[in-house]
Amino acid sequence: MQQKQEIKELDEELLAxxxxxxxxxxxxLKRYVGIIEKTSYILQPDVYRLIDKEAMAMNQALLGNRRAIAQLLVNLTESTLQQELDNRHRWQGLVDTWKALKKEALIQSFSEFMASEEIQEPPEVKKKLEEMQKNQEMLQSVRLDHLCTLCDLLPPNYNKTQLTEWYDSLTSLNKQLDTYHMDCMSLVHFLYEKIWQQCLSHVQECKQQLLNWKAFSEAEAESLVNPTFFLMVGEFQSKVEKQLELLDNSFEDLARETEWQSSDLFRYFQEAVKLWEGHQSVLMTQELELEKRIEQHRQKHNQENQVPEA
Known part of the structure; x- marks a missing residue:
């Protein structure tokens, strides 16, 4: 703008x-017309023709100067415009380079954020999993102790009512462990939801950072964060969801297997008790039969002893 103003001022000064x-x-010319007329060296018409001729030559010279000034103005304007265009291209190149560096730095910063331990292994999740493992061991220990009490209910000191109560208690312990697993996994899911929201908030912060630099348009900022940053968050979320799904399925399989094993164990001991009772019944029958036969032999022996005495 300053150069244009200077060119304009130069043009006005030259025209002036x-x-x-x-x-x-x-x-x-007017003065010399008067002088020539006074001297009467040539006739007045010749004087006017001479002056007209000189005036025409001067006018042509003045017009030539005007054309030269106009051409100078055009040349200066073209030179200024070309210089501005070159400066604009250079500036745009520097801006593009600066924007590319800023984008690269922002992507690197976001990648480091996503790779940080706070995101990959959140302290709250890690703490909850460690707590879950300790409580699992405690509940498993209680369950194991309860399983060991089954030895006190085996024949011949068995009791059907106590055996049923023992199985109900075992089922309750299994249910307690399964419920604890589900509660823990619900909390872990919730904690990871907070992590994903934190990642999305960081994406918006990065987008706002681009806009705050006043060099990126809304579309440019969106085109950077939408495919690149959201893709990073999506990949991390998919990886975690697969891990959580695997853990959920493992706990479900564990609950089904535990239920099946407990039920199978209970049925096994029920069959064992039935078998014991069956053997007991047979033994009692055999014992009664044996006592009957002994009594018969005793009576027969007594009768045989009484016959000789008679």
């Missing part, structure tokens, strides 16, 4: 000089 020069030449 030409106007001033034309005025001075006009005065000179």
């Amino acid at each position: 000089l030409e106007v001033s020069r034309a005025d001075k030449l006009k005065e000179v």
